Amino acid sequence: MQDSAVVAQGARNAAAMADHAHGGHPTYLLHHFNSVEQQADASSFAMWLFLLTEVMFFGGMFVVYLIYRNWYYPAFVAGSRQLNVALGGINSALLITSSFTMTLAVWNARMRRKGGMILCLVLTFALGAVFLGVKGAEYKEKFEKHHVPGEHYSLQSFLNPDSDPAAAGTRPLPLDEARHTELFFSLYFAMTGMHALHMIIGMGLMAYILFRARGGAYTAGHTAFVEYFGMYWHFVDIVWIFLFPLLYLINRH
Amino acid sequence: MSEPREQAEHIVSPWIYAAVYLALLAGVAATIAASRMNLGILNPILALSIAFAQAALVTVYSMHLKWSTKLNKLSVGACAFIYCFLIAMVLLDYTSRAWGQW
Amino acid sequence: MSTSTIVRLPDQSTARIPKDNFITRENGLLSWLLTRDHKRIGILYLISITFFFFIGGALAGLIRLELLTPQTDLMAVDTYNKVFTMHGVIMIFFFLVPSVPATLGNFFLPMMIGAKDLALPRVNLLSWYLYMAGGILALYAMITGGVDTGWTFTTPLSTHYVNTNVITTGLAIFIAGFSSIFTGLNFIVTIHKMRAPGMTWFRLPLFVWANYAASILMVLGTPVLAVALVLVVLERAFGIGVFDPARGGDPLLFQHLFWFYSHPAVYIMILPGMGVISEVISTFSRKRVFGYTAVAFSSVAIAVFGFFVWAHHMFIMGVSNYAVLVFSLLTMLVAVPSAIKIFNWTFTLYKGSITFETPILYAFGFMGLFTIGGMTGVFLGTSGTDIHLTETYFIVAHFHFVMVGGMLMAFLAGIHFWWPKMTGRMYPEKISQFAAVVTFIGFNLTFFPQFILGTLGMPRRYASYPPEFQILNVFSTAGATILGVGYLLPILYLTWSLRYGAIAGDNPWQATGLEWQSQSPPLTENFTVMPVMDHEAYDYEWLEQQQERENQKEVASAG
Numbered sequence: 001m002q003d004s005a006v007v008a009q010g011a012r013n014a015a016a017m018a019d020h021a022h023g024g025h026p027t028y029l030l031h032h033f034n035s036v037e038q039q040a041d042a043s044s045f046a047m048w049l050f051l052l053t054e055v056m057f058f059g060g061m062f063v064v065y066l067i068y069r070n071w072y073y074p075a076f077v078a079g080s081r082q083l084n085v086a087l088g089g090i091n092s093a094l095l096i097t098s099s100f101t102m103t104l105a106v107w108n109a110r111m112r113r114k115g116g117m118i119l120c121l122v123l124t125f126a127l128g129a130v131f132l133g134v135k136g137a138e139y140k141e142k143f144e145k146h147h148v149p150g151e152h153y154s155l156q157s158f159l160n161p162d163s164d165p166a167a168a169g170t171r172p173l174p175l176d177e178a179r180h181t182e183l184f185f186s187l188y189f190a191m192t193g194m195h196a197l198h199m200i201i202g203m204g205l206m207a208y209i210l211f212r213a214r215g216g217a218y219t220a221g222h223t224a225f226v227e228y229f230g231m232y233w234h235f236v237d238i239v240w241i242f243l244f245p246l247l248y249l250i251n252r253h
Numbered sequence: 254m255s256e257p258r259e260q261a262e263h264i265v266s267p268w269i270y271a272a273v274y275l276a277l278l279a280g281v282a283a284t285i286a287a288s289r290m291n292l293g294i295l296n297p298i299l300a301l302s303i304a305f306a307q308a309a310l311v312t313v314y315s316m317h318l319k320w321s322t323k324l325n326k327l328s329v330g331a332c333a334f335i336y337c338f339l340i341a342m343v344l345l346d347y348t349s350r351a352w353g354q355w
Numbered sequence: 356m357s358t359s360t361i362v363r364l365p366d367q368s369t370a371r372i373p374k375d376n377f378i379t380r381e382n383g384l385l386s387w388l389l390t391r392d393h394k395r396i397g398i399l400y401l402i403s404i405t406f407f408f409f410i411g412g413a414l415a416g417l418i419r420l421e422l423l424t425p426q427t428d429l430m431a432v433d434t435y436n437k438v439f440t441m442h443g444v445i446m447i448f449f450f451l452v453p454s455v456p457a458t459l460g461n462f463f464l465p466m467m468i469g470a471k472d473l474a475l476p477r478v479n480l481l482s483w484y485l486y487m488a489g490g491i492l493a494l495y496a497m498i499t500g501g502v503d504t505g506w507t508f509t510t511p512l513s514t515h516y517v518n519t520n521v522i523t524t525g526l527a528i529f530i531a532g533f534s535s536i537f538t539g540l541n542f543i544v545t546i547h548k549m550r551a552p553g554m555t556w557f558r559l560p561l562f563v564w565a566n567y568a569a570s571i572l573m574v575l576g577t578p579v580l581a582v583a584l585v586l587v588v589l590e591r592a593f594g595i596g597v598f599d600p601a602r603g604g605d606p607l608l609f610q611h612l613f614w615f616y617s618h619p620a621v622y623i624m625i626l627p628g629m630g631v632i633s634e635v636i637s638t639f640s641r642k643r644v645f646g647y648t649a650v651a652f653s654s655v656a657i658a659v660f661g662f663f664v665w666a667h668h669m670f671i672m673g674v675s676n677y678a679v680l681v682f683s684l685l686t687m688l689v690a691v692p693s694a695i696k697i698f699n700w701t702f703t704l705y706k707g708s709i710t711f712e713t714p715i716l717y718a719f720g721f722m723g724l725f726t727i728g729g730m731t732g733v734f735l736g737t738s739g740t741d742i743h744l745t746e747t748y749f750i751v752a753h754f755h756f757v758m759v760g761g762m763l764m765a766f767l768a769g770i771h772f773w774w775p776k777m778t779g780r781m782y783p784e785k786i787s788q789f790a791a792v793v794t795f796i797g798f799n800l801t802f803f804p805q806f807i808l809g810t811l812g813m814p815r816r817y818a819s820y821p822p823e824f825q826i827l828n829v830f831s832t833a834g835a836t837i838l839g840v841g842y843l844l845p846i847l848y849l850t851w852s853l854r855y856g857a858i859a860g861d862n863p864w865q866a867t868g869l870e871w872q873s874q875s876p877p878l879t880e881n882f883t884v885m886p887v888m889d890h891e892a893y894d895y896e897w898l899e900q901q902q903e904r905e906n907q908k909e910v911a912s913a914g
Contacts (some may be wrong), residue, residue, distance in 0.1 A: 032472035033549075034885070041322065042474045042548040048325045049540045052332040053578045059336050060582030060612050063343055064597060067608055070347075075603075085285060092281045100274035103267075103315050110264045149595045180603040186595030190586070227317075234315045238308045244281070245300040249288035253296075324547060335575050335662055342678070343611050346666065349677035 028222040040224065047228040051235050054198075058239055061194065065187050065246060072180040078158050078173055079184030080250035082147060082166050084138065088248040091134050092240065098127035099237040106230045109223040117226070118213050124233070125206045128199055135196055142185070149186045155179065188247055195243060198236050205229055265317065273314045280307045361639065361710050362863050364781065370858035372779040376876040391476035392879055397462030398777070399483050401770075404458060405846070407449040407490055412842065414442035419801075419835040422828045427818040435818035436503035437519065441493075443506030444524060448531050449490050451762055452620065455627035456538055456573075457486070459769045460566045462777060464542060466870035466877065467560050469551025469886040474544040475537075482537040489531030496523035505816060507613065510598035510606040514590040522591055525584040532577045532584075535623070539573030542566055551869070553888035557651070560868050560892055561644060564651040565630025568658035572619040572626075576662070580616035583609055610669050618665040622657050625725075625757060628765030629654070629696055632718050635768050636700050638866040639715035640707025643893035646699040653692035653699075660689040670741045679738045686736030693729055697722060712784060712864075716791040717768035724760025724798065728753055731806065746816075749809025755802045764794070767845065774849065775859030779875040782852045786844065794841030800834025867898050 026036060033039040069076045105120035145164070146154035158178040161167035173181070209226060212218070218226045280303045287299050313319045318326060364370070377394045387395055417438050421429040430438070461479065465472050473479050496502060502524045504513040513521050546567050550559070587609065589595050596602030598609045637644045644650055666674055666682040674682075700722060709715070731753040734740050744750065775781050804827040809815075813824050820828070862871040869886055870877070890897040 032470070032474075032476060038548060042544050044321065045325060045328070045548060046475055046478075046540060046544045048321075048328055049543060049574055052328060053536055053540070053574055055332055056336060056575055057578035057582050059339070060579045061586075063340060063612065064586065064608060066340065067343070067347055067605065068597075068603070071605075072603060085288075089281060089285055093278060096274065096277045096281065099277075099311065099315060100270060103265075103270040103273075107264065107267050107270070150593050176603075183596050183603050186589075186597055190589060190595065190597075194585075231316045234311050238311050241277075241280075241307045241311070242301075242304050245284050245288070245304055249284060249300060251296070252288040253291045332575060338662060339579070339615055342663075342666070342681075343608075345681060346607075346611070346674045346678035349675035350673075351675070 026222070028224075043224055043228070047231055051231060054235060058191075058194070061187070061191050062242070062246075065191065068180075068183050068187065069246075069250070072177065072183060074173060075158075075177050075180035076184045077251040078167065078170065078178075079147075079181040079188070080248060081170065081252075082142075082145070082157065082164075083188070083248045084141075084166075085248050085252065087134055087138055088244055091131050092244050094127050094131045094134070095237050095240050098124045098131070099234055101127065102230050102233045106223065106227050109218045109226045112219045112221070114213065114216060114219040117219060118210065121206060121210055121213065125203060125210070128203055128206070132196060132199060132203075135192065139189075142189075147181075147185050149182045149189065153182050153185075155181070191243055191247070195236065195239050198239070202229070202233055202236055205232070263320065265314070265320070269314055273310050276310055277307050280304075359710055360712060360784075361641070361865055362712065362781070362784075363860075363865060364857055364863055365860040367857055370860060372858060372876070373874045375878060376779070376874065377879045378876055380879045389480070391472070391480060393461050393465055393473050393476065393479060394777075394877060394879075396479050396483055397458050397460075400453060400457040400461060400486070403483075403487060403490065404450055404454055407445050408842075410494070411442055411445035411450055412839065414438050414445070416835065416839060418442060419832040421818055422820070423832050425820050425822045425825050425828075430818070432818050433503055434501075436505075436816070437497075437501030439816060440502045440505050441497050444493060444502070444528065446758075447506060447620070447624075448528050449486070449493065451624040451758060452531075452535055453486060453538070454624070454762070454766045455631060455769060456542065456566055456569060456623075457482070457534075459562075459631065459773060460542065460627060461538070463773060463870050464545060464563060464566060465549070466873065466881050467563055467868060468546065468549060468554055469869050469882070469888060470545060470549040471880050471882070473541045474549055475541050478537050479541055482534045482541070485530050485534035485537070489527045489529075489534060492527035492530065493524060496520040496527060499523075507617070508584070508587060508609075510587065510590075510609040511600065514587055514598050522588050525588050529581050529584050532581050535573050536577045539570035539577075542570040543574065546570075551886050551888055555888075557648065558888055558890075558892050559651075560630075561633035561647065561650050561654070562627075562630035564654045565626045565628075565633070568654040569623045569626040571655075571658050572623045572661060576616040576619040576623070579612055580620075583612035583616070586612075607669065607673050610672060611666070614665040614668045615662075618668060619658075619661045621754075621757070622661040625762050625765075626654055626657060628721070628762040628769075631765045631769035631772070632700060632721050633696075634866070634868070635714045635718045635772050636703050637893045638772070638864050639712060639718070640704050640709045641895055642703055642707040643891070643895065644699060645702035645705075646695075647892065649695055650699050653695045656692040657689065660685070660692065664689050664736075667736050667738075667741070670738050671745055683736055683738040683741075687733070690729060690733055690736070693725075697726055697729075711788070712771075713782070713787040713791050714768045714772040716788060716795075717764045717771065720791065720795045720798075721761055721764045721768065724756050724764065724795075728756030728758075728761055731756065744809055746814055747809035748805040748813045748815055751815050752802050752805035752809060755805070760798050760802070767791070767794070770845070770849070772864070773870075774852070775863045776870060776875045776877070778853060778856070779859055780852050780856030781859045781863060782845075782856060783848050786848050790841050790844035790848070793837060793844070797834050797837030797839075797841050801831050801838050802834070804828070804830045804834075865898060865902075867893050867895060 029036055029039060033042070101120045101123040105117050105124060108116035108120055142148055145157065146152050147157070155175075155178045157164035157167045158173045158181050159175065161170045161172055206229070209218070209229060284300050284303050287303075288296065290296075292299065312329065318329065377392055387399065390396060390399075417430070418435070421427070421435055421438075427435065461473070500520050502517075502519045502521055504517055504519070504521060508521065508525065546559075546563060586597050590598055596604050598604045598606045600606065633644050633650060664682055664686045666678055667686045670679050670683075731749070735744055735750065735753060771782060771787060808824055808827050808831075811824065813820050859875050861874055864871070869888070872886065873882060
């Protein structure tokens with residue numbers, strides 16, 4: 001902004017401050033801000049910065065994945081084959097749909113349609129819950145097949161593929177390569193686990209939003225919290241968009 | 254400023270959201286289909302390209318970056334740059350080691 | 356030393372601390388523990404940081420005591436490992452990283468830009484609680500057995516070969532890391548969005564630029580440390596194998612992630628200190644900072660280049676020779692903006708009207724000691740010499756010169772400079788000048804011998820050493836004792852000054868900057884009228900004219 005424009009804006013803000021003295025400002029304007037625009041601008045920027053820190057956080061794990069996938073490609077292929085593409089694909093569809101319903105929730109909030117917003121939020125929540133349910137089923141199956149890294153990790157599926165319907169027809173791995181599959185599953189659990197944790201936090205926040213929404217909280221002109229939650233939910237979706245091909249589709253031909 | 258003001262950004266039409274949604278679903282289908290074909294080195298490149306495109310759609314449209322301030326856009330770009338630097342320099346080390354399994 | 360001073364205090368017989376200020380506005384413990392006032396949060400941080408500093412200092416004292424003799428006679432080797440590890444963890448994560456940003460930054464950033472508070476006051480309070488939670492967890496880890504891996508948690512030592520509280524400490528640092536992230540996030544948003552009318556980027560005090568640059572590092576770098584620590588915790592807890600060579604993991608991958616943060620971390624630590632030095636040097640030479648734009652951009656340049664050089668901590672760890680070459684070259688680059696600052700400060704002093712109050716004594720100490728520390732960094736960045744000097748006392752001396760001789764001196768300079776504004780009272784000048792000199796002498800005696808020890812080959816992190824190194828170690832320990840006195844004195848006289856110090860008035864240093872235009876201590880809302888910035892930074896002519904205007908007003912109202 002040019003200095004003259006800044007000063008002019010300052011005069012307008014000062015007038016707004018005077019207005020404030022008579023209570024002429026929205027109740028949601030926090031007192032350390034001079035105007036609703038400033039508050040919205042600052043809050044939206046803050047939310048983006050927070051999401052960027054999350055990008056760097058997940059990004060670190062992707063770096064680890066990048067190195068080990070290239071070091072132990074056959075092991076990663078074998079490990080990836082153990083994952084169920086159908087379930088993973090369904091989960092992708094579920095999460096993407098929940099992202100869509102979330103955008104609609106934000107739209108409804110902006111349009112001040114309380115019923116629509118609540119419906120879309122409930123749908124988002126439900127889709128998220130189904131996603132977590134599917135994930136839980138996948139984890140359970142991994143646990144039963146002894147593919148959870150640690151003491152009980154079993155190499156049977158990789159040394160002897162015909163013993164495992166998911167690996168039947170693939171070539172058996174030599175022992176040292178087979179042992180590297182544990183690294184694949186470590187990354188699988190760490191990355192999807194961290195993702196699931198973020199989803200669970202998101203569901204908790206959604207529950208809070210739904211609780212507040214019934215009192216008309218976000219459909220009276222101040223939609224910030226729902227919008228920023230929407231951004232968070234989309235970020236969680238983006239993480240999964242990368243996780244799915246990198247974990248499930250390493251070599252499926 | 255005595256009455257509550259609308260937020261400065263305009264309201265995004267649900268049709269845009271729907272278009273993004275369909276594009277994302279198509280992307281997932283395309284990724285799965287492509288993974289079944291043997292394209293050699295192109296497999297991971299194609300999969301990641303689709304993923305980046307999907308992420309870009311979500312960031313720009315669903316997360317409203319397109320209608321957001323220049324500062325927000327610049328910040329996303331800066332983070333992307335730093336992250337790429339991390340990847341590039343780590344790869345620099347690993348690919349140029351004389352020992353190891355790269 | 357001349358007796359001239361720029362200090363102008365109000366008439367002590369009539370002066371009073373203003374009745375309504377941010378301290379007296381509300382009473383009660385809860386009003387402090389649940390405050391959203393950035394100034395109160397800054398004070399909360401100041402108290403807690405001082406607490407952790409003395410714990411870290413006590414651990415340093417134990418280290419130096421052990422190293423008086425070549426044998427391990429004071430404590431077992433394992434204990435010694437725990438002592439230097441906790442010294443590093445506490446000093447870095449619980450003192451240096453939050454020191455200036457969380458105390459002086461929190462307190463003065465909004466005032467300097469003409470805002471009523473930071474952009475996210477509740478997040479600011481959350482930051483402090485996260486810091487305390489992390490700190491308490493770290494102390495708990497220390498008390499229940501400690502960690503002995505070194506603050507760098509090098510794998511696979513930290514994941515497989517020790518039985519100590521790595522997980523607890525890792526989690527403590529993880530939590531404290533989020534405190535740092537939120538502080539940085541708050542600063543970036545505030546500086547972008549809440550500047551007063553007329554406060555353009557190039558009218559900002561350089562302290563603001565410095566904190567802005569540090570905040571970028573905090574926001575983008577700390578999450579990578581977080582993920583590195585999470586992976587170490589997962590490896591220890593579940594044996595996932597990411598850094599375990601036996602399972603195909605690469606220990607060096609941890610180091611890439613760890614140092615990707617920890618190198619920018621050193622700039623997180625030093626940049627706010629450099630911001631303080633800019634303010635102090637300008638005020639005590641009565642001159643605007645030479646090359647304002649260069650200093651401002653050099654802060655950002657340090658932040659950006661700081662992301663490019665992390666593997667210079669890994670030259671001997673097994674990275675490829677090619678990576679060593681590239682990172683060594685990049686490291687040469689990062690020294691340039693720091694040097695630019697030193698040159699600009701020197702030229703600010705040149706032909707300035709210099710007086711020798713305590714803040715500028717610390718600033719002089721900073722300039723000399725940081726220069727030495729920085730130059731020795733170049734020796735270490737050169738991979739050939741680094742092979743000999745790394746993991747020796749040369750490194751220890753290098754980082755203590757920049758962090759203690761540099762950053763800690765800058766912190767003390769800032770505390771003394773802004774003490775009258777925060778508390779309304781002046782500290783006692785003579786004893787504080789004495790303490791500054793004692794600190795400088797003690798510091799040099801402690802750490803200069805360590806450069807020599809390092810080049811002679813004494814390794815770091817060893818409780819015992821060849822007997823021929825003893826004399827230098829004795830000097831070092833003697834210096835540490837003197838240094839301890841130098842650090843203890845400010846605690847005593849600053850506390851004394853809270854009750855008995857002279858009333859400072861609004862602007863005892865006659866400094867420029869919006870924070871000096873308010874009362875001391877400031878009101879909760881900082882300003883009664885929103886300030887409009889109509890002059891450049893460090894504009895001493897404007898200040899003179901303003902003081903004349905005030906004098907004329909007083910004369911007019913008296914007559």
